[in-house]
Structures are given as structure tokens and as C-alpha cells.
Amino acid sequence: MNTKINSSTKRYGLIGKNIAYSFSPNYFAKKFKNLRIIAAYDIFDLDKIAAIEKVFKIEHLNGLNVTIPYKEKVIPYLDNLSNPAKEIGAVNTIQFENGLKIGHNTDYIGFMDSIKPLLTPHHKKALILGTGGANKAVQYALKQLDLDCAVVSRTKDKADYTYNDLDKNIISEHQVIINTTPVGTHPDIQDMPNLPTQHLNSNHLVYDLIYNPEITALLKAAKEKKAKIKNGLEMLVLQAEAAWEIWNKQ
Known part of the structure; x- marks a missing residue:
């Protein structure tokens, strides 16, 4: 500025x-x-x-x-x-x-308010990819929305599943999939989490917290399987707006 x-x-x-x-x-x-x-x-x-x-x-x-x-x-x-x-x-x-x-x-507010309009009654369980800082805000938001969630990571230390555990049954059971990892962020736009996207279908909602690129490799693969997709840009805007309200509340 x-x-x-x-x-x-x-x-x-x-x-x-x-x-x-x-x-x-x-x-x-x-x-x-x-x-x-x-x-x-x-x-x-x-x-x-x-x-x-x-x-x-x-x-x-x-x-x-x-x-x-x-x-x-x-x-x-x-x-x-x-x-x-x-x-x-x-x-x-x-x-x-x-x-x-x-x-x-306000990260949880941005996530919660951006995913809420996309949820339908069949969206009952979520898979969260990654155990980093963003994971905590996403878990908190899903709790407010009464969605059960499981965490996926490369090791089982902090997770319910490893990526190697993921199969057709687990993917079918979890209709909401959220990527909280940085995998696929610019400039490494060809990368994506090790998710078996062949098991996705039109019942799934795949939300990637990444906003650059607009369509990550994960979202592209999900879209090809007719899943509903969402990137992290609106979350970013909404968390910024929530911060602004906190700073300026009378």
C-alpha cells in the first residue's frame, strides 16, 4: 500500500x-x-x-x-x-x-460459512486430509455443523487412517472430503494428495483449502468424477471479513 x-x-x-x-x-x-x-x-x-x-x-x-x-x-x-x-x-x-x-x-468461520450452503442431508461424514494447523479449525467447524469426521495422514500417529488405508468403502462412507494440506499449491500444481479419486462420484463434495491454483489437480480429478468441488478462496474472504468485524466491533 x-x-x-x-x-x-x-x-x-x-x-x-x-x-x-x-x-x-x-x-x-x-x-x-x-x-x-x-x-x-x-x-x-x-x-x-x-x-x-x-x-x-x-x-x-x-x-x-x-x-x-x-x-x-x-x-x-x-x-x-x-x-x-x-x-x-x-x-x-x-x-x-x-x-x-x-x-x-476466524479460519473456522470462513470454512464453516463457505461449506454450509453446499451441504445436503446425505453429507454426514467427512474425511480431513492432513493434520496441520488448518485441520484444527476445520474439525471445529465440522463439529458446529454436526458432521462426523475422520483424519487422514501419512502416518497413524495423529490420524484415523493413512492414505494407504483408503479404499472404496472408506471413500463411499465419507461423502465430504477436505484437503487441509498444501499439496497442489502453486507452483507445484500437478501434485495432489494420495487419494483414490477413482472411487469418487456425484454424491461427494470435495473441498480444497488451496486457492492458487483456482482448480487444483485434486479438484480437477474430483470434477471428472462428477463430484461437487470448492476451493479455499471464499473461506479466505470470509475469515478476513470476520477479522474485520472483530477489530471494529463497537
């Missing part, structure tokens, strides 16, 4: 590592322009989470987003957590209120 910083400028930003690619700065720049707000949204690319202490000292700081790899590591630097953030164990939004730094999780 080219916003000139002065005493009336509201400051927002994103905490993360290697985040020059981020969606957030352009998104919020457009929002500030549309709302005619004097505000700046900065990237804080931190080598270590301890450097967040310097960010907290910036004047007129109204709110922060947090992305990988700091969604869990940021928690000890905060004064309080919302109930969802506590249960999920990850923070992607920081609110400053009455001198306190409060951690929230």
Missing part, C-alpha cells in the same frame, strides 16, 4: 514468515478504499515469533492477522483467547481492546 502514515492512520497487518505472496494486503487495501478509511495494512515477515513484541509497540495498531508458521506459537504472547481459539488451539486474528491482546480464530 502507498498510504501515507500519520497520526490519524489506523494500522493493521499480517504476522508470518515468507509471506510476500499473501492475499491479505491487496484485499484490505481495496476495503480501505471502498470504505474511504485512512488505514494501512503492512506485512510483518518475522524470522522468529519473539519479534512480535516490536510489532505490538507500533502506534495506532488496530488489529493483526496471523498466518503460518505462527498461529500456535503466538498464543503465549497474548493476554486472552476467545473460546473457539482456545478449543482450536490456534490464532489467526489479534484484537487490541482495553490494553489487552486477545486472540481469535
